[in-house]
Amino acid sequence: MTTQGVSATPAHQVYDVVIVGGAIMGSSAAWFLTEAGFQGRILVVEKDPSYAQCSTAHTNSCMRQQFSNALNVQISQFAADFVKNLRARIGDDRVPELTIQNYGYLYLADNEGFAETLRANQKVQLAAGAETRLLSAEDIRAEYPFMQVDDILLGSINTKDEGYWDGGTVFDWWRRSARARGVEYISNEVVAMTRKGARVESVTLASGEVVACGTVVNASGPRAARTAKMAGVELPVEPRKRYTWIFTAETPLPRDLPLTIDPSGVHMRQDGPTTYMVGSRGEPDPAVEPDDFVMDHSLWEEHVWPIVATRIPQFEAIRLVTEWAGHYAYNTLDQNAVLGPHPEVENFIFLNGFSGHGLQQSAAMGRGVAELITHGAYQTLDLTPFSYARIAAGQPMIEQAVI
Template sequence: MFCRRSFNFCCKVVSHKRFFHKTLRLGSNEPENPIWRTIRVLTNDIAPKKQKNEEYVTGFIEGGGAIGSSIAYWLKEKTNFHALRIVVIEKDPTYAKCSTALSVGGIRQQFSLSENIQMSLYGAEFLRTLKKRFGRDADVNFTPHGYLVLASRRGASQLVDNAKLQKELGAVNTLLGKEGLKERFPWMDVSDVELGCLGLEKEGWFDPWSLLCMLKSKAISMGTQYITGEAVDFTFRERSDIIVEGVEEGYYEGLNEVVVKLPDGEHKSIQFAFCIIAAGGESGEVAQLARIGTGQGMLSIPLPVEKRKRYVFGFNCQQNGPSINTPLTIDHSGVYFRRDGLGGAYICGLSPAPEDEPSTENLDVDYKYFDDKVWPILAKRVPAFESIKVANAWGGYYDYNTYDENGIIGPHPYYHNLYIATGFSGHGIQQAPAVGRSVAELILDGDFQTIDLTRLGFDRLIVDKPMYEIGIY
């Protein structure tokens, strides 16, 4: 867990406002519009003659999964394809261990934070309009069977509060008591369930791989360049035209270049106007290359994102199991399950308790975890699952935010040209369309235009204002 402590910054946080930095127009005291700053950086700062293994781009994105590819897509979409030169660095173009490719692909509005509800609502709208954006063959196999979140007596009042907020923001759901649950889902043991919330629209699951491929292919068709490699270092440059609170004038250093290690071991330097860290579970390590968590003042606060391994188990139940239109069901213990295809196949999982966190050295599956932790709860909730056995399984990584388990989205308070989009802790695939649009708005418009995600910024780490989900798994 992120260490909460007081920092003796030269600059103080007043009324929880974000740290202030601005770029001044030459000969003026007025802040410069971000898009014109980008153009000026291109024309003035990226003027030197290219040297061997050097490249100059407008924007650099570390991470080519769903989040990074969505940002690349939206930057191109908002600037008519060719106004910005965007480069995405992805170390594994096969995405064999990518969180996106190994996700179960759920989308729901059943959250307690308004930002997460709004992002998911937009994610559903984005999926609905895929053919308009990507062509008539665009399809992610969306299965609209909804989510069913169960609550015990202890969690029932919170479930009511969550459902009320979701409805206020445009979600469509219904609350079901014991009798309503038993009538609608006769296969369920409701003896220890007080209440359930069933999403009726815009919830279900889809194929994450298809969405990633669409975003990436469209971004490439609009001029984005994908490079196989990984960031191994950043270079810095003094910027006298930028003023940052707490930093003596003339001593501010901004990010200037990223050093990328290519598959053959060669190192390539890429100078950029702005950089986005969207590297999933490796984002915290990338941030350290930019002195985040190792520097002074604001830079002493790390990006609290790391890899966490999660298991997905598959099993079969051919007789008397939940029907084909069964929603993705989340037990009040945290165990979830859903149908997987048209046969009697299901998938399930459970995020481990802190003391049970598995090693992230590999994606090997611990089948004993299913027998000891998952199966007993499944068998209690669905008696038809009493005799099930694991048929298949896989492991995947979460980009886990150890501070409050929610995404960190927005500019870094120290660097004028660094943005962050990571730490989604399992919810990234459904939030990717909204996150991509929001980050593009920040860069090109100077602020959030559609969904205000200010509360999910890095600043909450500085002022110690965590954004916890309540009663949500």
């Protein structure tokens, strides 16, 4: 049986690596395993081969260097380099040449505490090679005269490798290239795992097959905690809705709109030549079921649009084009990734909890997982700070720049 051109039945009963989830994280790990020269059998199990309901399909596909943690900056820098050299990286002349639309992120601080955070963050970013500039309210008015900033004390913007990029194309080519290199994808679902002591010995599929495995990679996005529970471990990652609206303005802005983070948390950016995108969390922001994509229509009218129109008065007269709800795989401890093996289940590898940073971190994180599996240790960026050890200890990895 096949679904979307992908078989539902594994070709073998034993695999060296089973990756649970085939969207951008799972496909990144699979492709980087082949790039690292891993010689074993790799199986990617994806419950929805159309990818219509995955977080990858609902992303706003942005990239930034403006983090407070230097390692997060380096992770995005690798992503930027990878995207801009995608054809050479994949090694296929059919791969399109990609760029990053560098309109940047514009953080707005309306209080001295956050302004001081932006100043401290800039020092970290400059030291890592970013080109972040601090802007006074007068600077912002000069560069973006359509923006109302009477309440703003300071802004922060970087237009080097920061803005929109085509995450869908990168994902597509990771998947295509991984399959061409021998990675097996199936349309199925992991519903149980058999664990013996410190190892997961096998996974059970929804269709009934039991597949023995050397290593399991949890790349199941908002379902990550459910997958972890199958291995008998806890993971503080839950699905939280993130809402997106696309609109046109009766009077378009005279220049591209950077991804502007209002102090309320609502963010807006240029989407196309004549369209704009707005994103927001819910108010309140509870955990939801991973298959819950229902829009909260009152959120736009009662909360989001008033904020947008106050910040940019030209957006008082707009027309909505489309809207959707997606999910963050939200790490409730510190909104940073969880990466690497569980300390008590040595062959269960986390690739989870990206909390909205997933697409821009997928290249470095997939490479890191591949290095762990192939070499037993990180070979490039040391991603140890993302390990499960901090989860077990209840010690957050601090990142001030979370949207």
